[in-house]
Amino acid sequence: MKDIEDFLRENRPSVKDDPAFLMETRRRMKAVEGIKTEVDRQRRSGRRALIIALAGGLALGVLATILAFLYPVDLQSFDGGFLQSARIFLDTWKMYLIYPVAVLAVTLSLVLTLGGRKTARL
Amino acid sequence: MTQERFIDLARAEQEPLRRFLLALCSGNAALADDIAQDALVRAYVASGSFLGLSKFSTWLFRIAYNCYIDHCRKSRLEEAPVEAALAVPADDTSDASFRYQQLYQAMDRLPEKEKAAIALFYFEDRSIKEISSILGMPSGTVKYHLSMGRNHLKQYIQL
Numbered sequence: 001m002k003d004i005e006d007f008l009r010e011n012r013p014s015v016k017d018d019p020a021f022l023m024e025t026r027r028r029m030k031a032v033e034g035i036k037t038e039v040d041r042q043r044r045s046g047r048r049a050l051i052i053a054l055a056g057g058l059a060l061g062v063l064a065t066i067l068a069f070l071y072p073v074d075l076q077s078f079d080g081g082f083l084q085s086a087r088i089f090l091d092t093w094k095m096y097l098i099y100p101v102a103v104l105a106v107t108l109s110l111v112l113t114l115g116g117r118k119t120a121r122l
Numbered sequence: 123m124t125q126e127r128f129i130d131l132a133r134a135e136q137e138p139l140r141r142f143l144l145a146l147c148s149g150n151a152a153l154a155d156d157i158a159q160d161a162l163v164r165a166y167v168a169s170g171s172f173l174g175l176s177k178f179s180t181w182l183f184r185i186a187y188n189c190y191i192d193h194c195r196k197s198r199l200e201e202a203p204v205e206a207a208l209a210v211p212a213d214d215t216s217d218a219s220f221r222y223q224q225l226y227q228a229m230d231r232l233p234e235k236e237k238a239a240i241a242l243f244y245f246e247d248r249s250i251k252e253i254s255s256i257l258g259m260p261s262g263t264v265k266y267h268l269s270m271g272r273n274h275l276k277q278y279i280q281l
Contacts, residue, residue, distance in 0.1 A: 004276045008244035011225050013149070015140045021155055022133060028163045029125060036167070 123169040132162050135179050138246055139186055145241035146190050146234075149226035157193055161186035176255055183256045187238055194234065228278035236271035239264055 090097065139161070143154035165172075165185045172181055229237055238257055242248040254261045 004272055004279065005244070007279065008225075008240065008275070011222065012245040013141050013144045013222070013225075015137050015144060017137065018155075021136060021140070021159070022129070025132065025159050025162050026129065028159055029128075029166050032163050032167060033125070 123166075123172070125166070128166050128169055131178050132165075132182075135182055136162075138179070139182060142183060142241050142246055143186060143190060145229060145245055146187075146237055148230035149222065153193075157189050158186060160193075161189040164189060177252075180252055180255050183242070184258070187256055190238075191234065224279050228275050231278055232271055232274055235259070236267045236274065239267040240271040240275070243268055 136158070140154055140158050143158050143161075144151060147154040147157070161182065165182050168185070172178070229240070232240065235257065239253055242253045242256060243250075248256070250261050250264050253264045257264065259267075
């Protein structure tokens, strides 16, 4: 066994110092840097759009609520009793509705966790 | 980590890294350098996640090993390394050239884990603990792969 160990130690592969190697690495890093900057820019603009959409939605919701309070209407005359029957349905089945809600919550958390792990691995 | 700082660290590690990959690629220098560059770029992108819990070189070698495994999965270059092993550097003496041919052809026949363990232990003088971190396996498994690798190489190489 000593022979093979000596053979391996005596014949380790030789690598010549190559300045072109680091130059090429630097070139690839620069290219990646450009992509990273672009991805960051897109992520920032996406986040800005999301914040604007959330703020707009909130403002519209507040406006709608204020208008509803200012001009109260009889909803049953609009929806033909749909809201009333939905309320009764929820009231009747509220004991069982918790299960699909729980399943959905667990699925959503799993999807988000696995998605997060995939991103972190990069 | 800034690009310049990373380049400084990479410059210090480029020779052992390329030698390790050259051994894994059974003497195919072009392929080894390509994987080494890929590994350095990946390491640079992930440099923010390097916490300094292990040595920079251990971390870099682990990335390089993963790149090599990815490459093996993507392209099934089973024959190419043997062909490359025949193309040894021209300035080597014929005896040394024959020994390199023998070595690379024998290395090419080893399973990936044995090849990596042998390359790190004998060519890079890494400790079992470091090899265990790089290959992501317990120390006992590293010793097993080393022992199996040595036995296989003994069968393949005419000393």
